Amino acid sequence: MTIDTIFYTQLATIFSFLIALFSLYRLLVKQKDATIELLKEKNDFLSKQIEIAQNNTPDKLAKRLSERINIFQDELSRLSEDKEYTQKTISEKEEKLEQLENQLSEIKEIASEYFCPHCKSPIEKREYFSEVHEYGDIDHEFIEFECGFSMADDRVTGECKYKK
Ligand SMILES: [Zn+2]
Incomplete structure (x- = not known):
């Protein structure tokens, strides 16, 4: 296994984790509860994974992914501080979610060339x-x-x- 392969395998792990995390986030907007803590823990784990990937290969892609994750984390902490359940805050969250969706498709676009278009192998x-x-x-x-x-x-x- 070359360093590159290790890096892309890690990237694949990070990428699938990100999609899982995003689904959780989406669920969270509908039913806000204690899962926030769990998400934070997973986010920390993800940041560490990205750090490892960056140390192995200082790739531009990892950097961009990590920037997206930081935005994601900010969104999550803002969400966890928000105790209001008004229609206004819900609409705001929906807007944020839309932004995240756009970010995710950007990440998908960036990452797609690193995976097989048929089976997603790295x-x-x-x-x-x-x-x-x-x-x-x-x-x-x-x-x-x-x-x-x-x-x-x-x-x-x-x-x-x-x-x-
Ligand atoms: Zn394939």
């Missing part, structure tokens, strides 16, 4: 190479995922073994 290898020509070099990109799915310049060169 990326195993990404290589760039140049083809030398007299009229100028042509750059190529090769991406391979753990499931065997691979692409060379957006052309499929290997099939995902979990693809139905």
